[in-house]
Amino acid sequence: MGRTERQFERELQTLRERLLVMGGLAETMLHKSIKALVDRDEALVQAVLAHEEEIDLLCIEIDDRCLTLLALRQPMASDLRFIAAAIKINSDLERIGDQAVSVALRARSLITQPQLKPLIDIPRMARLAQEMVRKSLDAFVRRDPELARSVIEADDDVDNLRDQVFRELITYMIGDPTTIPRALELILVSRHVERIADHATNIAEDVIYIVRGEDVRERGDKELRKGLRAPGPTRRNTTPT
16 A cells, blocks of 8 residues: 555544544533433533534534545545545534534523423433434444444334324323423424434435445435324323423
8 A cells, every 4th residue: 555545544534533523522412402401401501502613613624624535535436435425424413413402492491491291202212312323423433234224223213202202292282271382392302303313314324325335315305204294193192201
């Protein structure tokens, strides 16, 4: 391997490492935002917001690295797939950070109001989503398409919990209209967490593309299908949100 090739390999490794740093930061932001919601902790809200600029700067840095590699190294085959996927993974991680910020801001709003109910299903959703983010990044590091597929399959579990949250909170709103503002905030929190899981799924799909050159993205518009899919009849759910 010549000097130029060794330099290229070092640059690719640096890109991997920076993506992992960004992924770790996105995980931290999600964890803190949900903890802020559950613990009703304004200090944790502030901590999440303080990370926003950091993750945005990382996103810009990684994009610049990818574009420089494409322009100067003219990569081929698997290296080209890796850099193309890295651009998309970078975008998904930045959006995970954005969703965590949105959760934190809704937590801030809810902190100032009486607690509607103990939160169980939303933290469960968040733990699943955080695990999906972690596994998608592990699959990226290990170049493990089977681990990536397990992330894609887990997305349905998050969607099912989201539907459960919707059903219960709609029941609260019907039973007592004064709960509507707080219930809507929690519904939107569950939506933010669901979007985080979707971004983790995107990363997992990119891993499969990097390793196998296989495009496993779902056919059709997932968001449209979700919007058309009814969450089921409104009824009191015995499992708390």
